[in-house]
Amino acid sequence: MGRKSNNWLLIAPMYIFTLLFVAGPLIYMLVLSFLQKADVWGVEFVFTLKNYLKIGKQVYLNTFWESIKLAFATTALTLLIGYPFGYFMAKLPEKRKTLFMLLIVIPFWTNALMRMYGWIILFRSNGLIEQGLMALGLIDDSLKMLYNYKAVLAGMVYALLPFMILSVYSSAEKMDWTLVEAAKDLGAKSWQAFVTITLKLTLPGILSGVILVFIPSMGLFFIADILGGGKIMLVGNLIQNQLMSTRDWPFAAALAVILMLFTTLFIWGYKKITHSDELEGLL
Amino acid sequence: MSQDVLILKGIEKSFGETRVLQGIDLHIAQGEFLTLLGSSGCGKTTTIRIVAGLETPDAGQVLLDGEDVTDKEPYQRNVNTVFQNYALFPHMNVEENIGYGLKLKKKSKQQIHEAVMEALKLVQLEGYEKRMPSELSGGQRQRVAIARSIINEPKVLLLDEPLGALDLQLRRQMQLELKRLQKKLGITFIYITHDQEEALNMSDRIAVMKDGRFVQIGTAHEIYDHPRTAYVARFVGNANIIHVDGQTLAVRSENIQLMSQKMDEMDRLPENVDHQKSFVGGLPGMIKEKSFVGGMLRIVIALEDGTEVIASRHGIDADWEPGQSCFVYWEPQAGVTVEEE
Known part of the structure; x- marks a missing residue:
């Protein structure tokens, strides 16, 4: 009985957990994606590539394309808002930092679905905001703020912004600001010092924020459902539909596999750019 | 320049x-x-x-x-x-x-x-x-x-x-x-x-x-x-600041001489003291500490007004022990008049 066997016993639960709950479902999904939908219920064990070929149809390609566009728009907007937010938060005095951190985290204590319904109460036609604006005499007619692409985009940005802020913050917090002073001292204008020093050193935070926002925004379906009023179809919605309504599990699995490949490609790109194996901040 | x-x-x-x-x-x-x-x-x-x-x-x-x-x-x-x-x-x-x-x-x-x-x-x-x-x-x-x-x-x-x-x-x-x-x-x-x-x-x-x-x-x-x-005397030269006759003097520790008794200027001097030189001061005090620092003997003397004086150099009289009373002397040119802060 050497030490090695004892060690193995300690590590074993981790392997078992991983096999059961990570590798298992993945393999199940992969296998499923090559099977055929049964007429009434479940699947037939017949190998086919038809599910993947089906994704090539214009309507599904459009869905992917819409999802990617929305994901890019969401990521760009969260970056645009989240970067300055995280950057200035890192420069605040200690006490203020804690306050802002709390303000960012508090919404997480409420279910995301609830928060989306909260948005509806605020933004719907004749909702609180419209009533307020009408009372002020700023508008006469409904703005129709909900159930369109903009509403979905706003909802996505709202839901995913904290991930961007916290990622940027965690790398900006580690910044040595004398480096910026050194750059200015060596002849850099403020914007030059920002581009050559601050931006470069907070790049890992930006990239991990981008990944943490981009990946979920490809898959989040309930925001498009609730704020898009069923008019916006994303890959996430498509998968959910195929799984729950159409009951075409193999096709849903094939869609999920493609989505996952896309995600993996993205993380691989991240590693390439940053030469880093760890995601900054939250992961 | x-x-x-x-x-x-x-x-x-x-x-x-x-x-x-x-x-x-x-x-x-x-x-x-x-x-x-x-x-x-x-x-x-x-x-x-x-x-x-x-x-x-x-x-x-x-x-x-x-x-x-x-x-x-x-x-x-x-x-x-x-x-x-x-x-x-x-x-x-x-x-x-x-x-x-x-x-x-x-x-x-x-x-x-x-x-x-x-x-x-x-x-x-x-x-x-x-x-x-x-x-x-x-x-x-x-x-x-x-x-x-x-x-x-x-x-x-x-x-x-x-x-x-x-x-x-x-x-x-x-x-x-x-x-x-x-x-x-x-x-x-x-x-x-x-x-x-x-x-x-x-x-x-x-x-x-x-x-x-x-x-x-x-x-x-x-x-x-x-x-x-x-301040400058203390910070730069590690000098002692001594108040005597209404003046503030800076005397560096290597210039401090210790005598066991008060002497007149031409009186017999202890062996360690250069007979050719004249000395001023003669402030009574008591030995507080004795230690070796960096190969030199370092003696801390408490004067009667509470001022601490440090004497430190090679060849200082090593017989001094804490508790002994002594008199503090220095050469006239070694005492530099300085401004009090």
């Missing part, structure tokens, strides 16, 4: 309620090595940050080569800083770090490369150009930081305790190298330190700072031998 390259006029600066600089006036000649000497918190760093443009003074003027640069941005001043923690850019290698300033000036790649190689040669770091800062030792980082600053050929180079993080031996070596570099390049240096030995070794002139003011500015010799105030 021709004309003044840098002039500070009545510089004042406060952070919140704290008045960090309370009227700084300074003229620095081209090619001079000036040291700002003072304990931490005396305003040394704030002074050079104002020269660099990293802080704006509340009042006063900074003139660089006769031009008023008080409100100019750092990039508009031909002044560079060697920061205390080196502040090397961690994502750039040695060559990119050193070439940073020239790249901003839009010099060609060839020009930058040549200048970097030249600078590396000056600081004796040839062959290190592709290393990252994290792969360098403290001393090497220091050299890179210096090379990065001098490559811009600044009119004034500001050094904020550049050797503070190095061990003693390396520090001595770097002191000599910095001095050599400064002579070779002819760049004006403003050097910050709290180490009086370093200041005395390297500087053309020393400005002793206390509470945001210059207490005395002068050559090492002037500061050491003719301290203006009790």
Whole structure:
């Protein structure tokens, strides 16, 4: 009985957990994606590539394309808002930092679905905001703020912004600001010092924020459902539909596999750019 | 020492309620090595940050080569800083770090490369150009930081305790190298330190700072031998401050003589005392402590008015024991009249 066997016993639960709950479902999904939908219920064990070929149809390609566009728009907007937010938060005095951190985290204590319904109460036609604006005499007619692409985009940005802020913050917090002073001292204008020093050193935070926002925004379906009023179809919605309504599990699995490949490609790109194996901040 | 390259006029600066600089006036000649000497918190760093443009003074003027640069941005001043923690850019290698300033000036790649190689040669770091800062030792980082600053050929180079993080031996070596570099390049240096030995070794002139003011500015010799105030005498020369006949005297510890009894000037003297010399003082006191410090005997004497006097030198009478009473003497020229703070 050497030490090695004892060690193995300690590590074993981790392997078992991983096999059961990570590798298992993945393999199940992969296998499923090559099977055929049964007429009434479940699947037939017949190998086919038809599910993947089906994704090539214009309507599904459009869905992917819409999802990617929305994901890019969401990521760009969260970056645009989240970067300055995280950057200035890192420069605040200690006490203020804690306050802002709390303000960012508090919404997480409420279910995301609830928060989306909260948005509806605020933004719907004749909702609180419209009533307020009408009372002020700023508008006469409904703005129709909900159930369109903009509403979905706003909802996505709202839901995913904290991930961007916290990622940027965690790398900006580690910044040595004398480096910026050194750059200015060596002849850099403020914007030059920002581009050559601050931006470069907070790049890992930006990239991990981008990944943490981009990946979920490809898959989040309930925001498009609730704020898009069923008019916006994303890959996430498509998968959910195929799984729950159409009951075409193999096709849903094939869609999920493609989505996952896309995600993996993205993380691989991240590693390439940053030469880093760890995601900054939250992961 | 021709004309003044840098002039500070009545510089004042406060952070919140704290008045960090309370009227700084300074003229620095081209090619001079000036040291700002003072304990931490005396305003040394704030002074050079104002020269660099990293802080704006509340009042006063900074003139660089006769031009008023008080409100100019750092990039508009031909002044560079060697920061205390080196502040090397961690994502750039040695060559990119050193070439940073020239790249901003839009010099060609060839020009930058040549200048970097030249600078590396000056600081004796040839062959290190592709290393990252994290792969360098403290001393090497220091050299890179210096090379990065001098490559811009600044009119004034500001050094904020550049050797503070190095061990003693390396520090001595770097002191000599910095001095050599400064002579070779002819760049004006403003050097910050709290180490009086370093200041005395390297500087053309020393400005002793206390509470945001210059207490005395002068050559090492002037500061050491003719301290203006009790603070300077204590800080630079480790001198004893003795109050006698309504005067404040600074007497360095190697000049303190101890006698077992009061003597008249021409009286018989103990064996250790040079018979040719005359002595003054004769203050009664009691031996408090005796120890060896750095190969020298160090005796602490408490005078009757409570002042502590330290006598320290080779060949001091080793028979003294704590508790014994004694009389403190010194040669007349060893006691320098200083101003009380």
